[in-house]
Amino acid sequence: MESREVNRWLIRPRASCHSRLRLYCFPYAGAGASIFSSWAGDLPPEVELVAVQLAGRESRYTESCCLDLAHLIQFLTPVVQSFTDLPFVFYGHSMGGIIGFELARECRRKQQQGPIHLIVSGCRAPQLPNPHPPMSAEADPVFIDRLRQLGGTAEAILEDAELTDLLLPTLRADFAMCEAYSYSPEDPLECSITAFGGTDDSKVREDELSAWQFQTSNSFKLKTFPGQHFYIHSSQEVFLKSLSQDLAELLEKSTLSQ
Numbered sequence: 001m002e003s004r005e006v007n008r009w010l011i012r013p014r015a016s017c018h019s020r021l022r023l024y025c026f027p028y029a030g031a032g033a034s035i036f037s038s039w040a041g042d043l044p045p046e047v048e049l050v051a052v053q054l055a056g057r058e059s060r061y062t063e064s065c066c067l068d069l070a071h072l073i074q075f076l077t078p079v080v081q082s083f084t085d086l087p088f089v090f091y092g093h094s095m096g097g098i099i100g101f102e103l104a105r106e107c108r109r110k111q112q113q114g115p116i117h118l119i120v121s122g123c124r125a126p127q128l129p130n131p132h133p134p135m136s137a138e139a140d141p142v143f144i145d146r147l148r149q150l151g152g153t154a155e156a157i158l159e160d161a162e163l164t165d166l167l168l169p170t171l172r173a174d175f176a177m178c179e180a181y182s183y184s185p186e187d188p189l190e191c192s193i194t195a196f197g198g199t200d201d202s203k204v205r206e207d208e209l210s211a212w213q214f215q216t217s218n219s220f221k222l223k224t225f226p227g228q229h230f231y232i233h234s235s236q237e238v239f240l241k242s243l244s245q246d247l248a249e250l251l252e253k254s255t256l257s258q
Contacts, residue, residue, distance in 0.1 A: 003082075005079075006079055006082050006083075008053065008059075008060060009052060009053055009054075009075075009076070009079045010050050010051070010052060010053065010079065010083075011033040011034075011036075011037075011050070011051040011052075011053055011059075012048065012049070012050050012051075013036075013037050013040045013049060013051070014040040014041075014048065014049060015048060016045070016048060018045070018046065019046055019047065019048035019086060020046040020047075020086065020087075020251060021044075021046060021047045021048070021086060021087055021088070021089065021247065021250060021251055022047070022048045022050055022083065022086045022087070022088040022089070023043065023047050023048065023049050023050065023088070023089050023091055023247065024050050024052060024080065024088055024089070024090050024091065024100070024115075025039070025049060025050065025051045025052060025091050025092070025096070026052050026090070026091065026092035026093075026095075026096030026097070026099040026100050027051075027052065027054065027092075027093070027095070027096050028093045028094035028095050028096055028122070028152065028230075029094060029095045029171055029174035029175055029178065030057070030152075030153070030167060030170050030171035030174055031057070031152075032053060032054070032057040032058035032059075033051035033052060033053040033058065033059075034051075034058060035051075036049060036051040037051065039240060042240040042241075042244060043240070043243070043244050043247060044244055044247055044248050044251060046251055047247050047251070048086070050083075052076070052096075052099075054066070054072075056169075056170045056173060057170050065169070065170055065173035065174065065177075066173075066177060067173055067176055067177050067180070068177065068180065069098070069099070069102060069177055069178075069180070069181050070102075072099065072177070073099070073102050073103050073106045074106075076099070076103055077103065077106050077107065077110065077112070080103065080107070081107075081112050081113065084112075084113045087116045088113075088115055088116065089115050089116060089117045089118070089119065089247065089250065090103065090104055090115040090117075090118050090119065091119040091121065091243075092119070092120060092121065092123065093121040093122050093123070093232055094121070094122045094123055094203075094204075094229070095123075095174055095177075095178050096121075096123075097120035097121060097122070097123025098123060098126060098178065098181060100115075100118055100119075100120065101118060101120065101126060101189075101215070104118055104189055104191065105186060105189065108189070108190075114189075114190075114191065115191050116191055116192075116250065117191055117192050117193070117194070117246075117250055118189065118191055118192070118193045118194075118216075119193075119194045119195075119196065119243070119246070120193065120194070120195050120196070120209075120212055121195075121196040121197070121232060122196070122197055122198065122201060122203070122204055122229050122230070122231070122232070123195075123204060123209075124204050124208040124209070124211075125195075125208060125209070125210075125211035125212045125214070125215065126181075126183040126215070127183055127185070127211065127214065127215070128208055128211055130179075132203065134175075134179045135175055135179075136172050136173075136175035136176035136179055137172075137176075140164075140168065143168065143171075143172070144158055144164065144168075147171065149202075150203060150229050150230070151228050151229060151230050152229065152230040152233075153167070187217075188214065188215050188216050188217040189215055189216050189217070189218070190216075190217055190218060191216065191218055192216060192218040192219040192220065192221075193212050193213070193215060193216040193218070193219075193220050193221075194220070194221045194222075194223065194246060195209040195210065195212040195220070195221070195222045195223070196209075196223050196224070196225065196232075196239070196242075196243075197209045197222075197223075197224050197225070197231070198224065198225060198226070198227040198228050198229055198230075198231030198235075199224045199225065199226055199227065199231075200226075200227060200228045201227075201228050201229045201231070202228065202229070203229045204229065206222070206224060209222055209224075210222050221246075223242060225238055225239050225242070226238075
């Protein structure tokens, strides 16, 4: 794949020739790669953070959002396979967790290099039904109220009509893609999995996080942090400290296995 095409998808805030592990970060619904831009300095220096920029937001605002997860995975697979010089980890919050999971399975189907570890955050295990009613087709007032309940969009944005007019199409597209997602059973992944969640998350319960253990034939860990669905912002310091520790352990294992 041409580097120009790859660069549309990947933002690398701290590329280094000394990196030994690559962390791909997939955003939640409506978000762009910028939500990860401040993380790089809190991660081990040997970890290269690569934020995935989906169409329809930030630097790709003029592009149409993807409405089909399978199509998105087909686009992302060759992008990830363009950088196989380092072992890599997938991290995704909410919608990003399902993207990372399905991308890992697609790499396996194609017998290509896959992640050595999958981190899912605020994301229900894919084999479980979604107990919440769909929201992508709700009228604007209802849709905005449900966004407010999730807590991931600043109140100042939700109260600004011009900003919401800009933001809602991308959010609706992302929610529609997630609502249309249909899980297909396959063998568990060979990579280990960690599930992160907020202790007060009304969208994803702890038992729905723990069910990720059935998606790996390797080790599984569950960690929770104070906060609701978007605890990654409200408890960012403690969350990034834990994430860094997990990545440091992966680096140590990688060193020992060489």
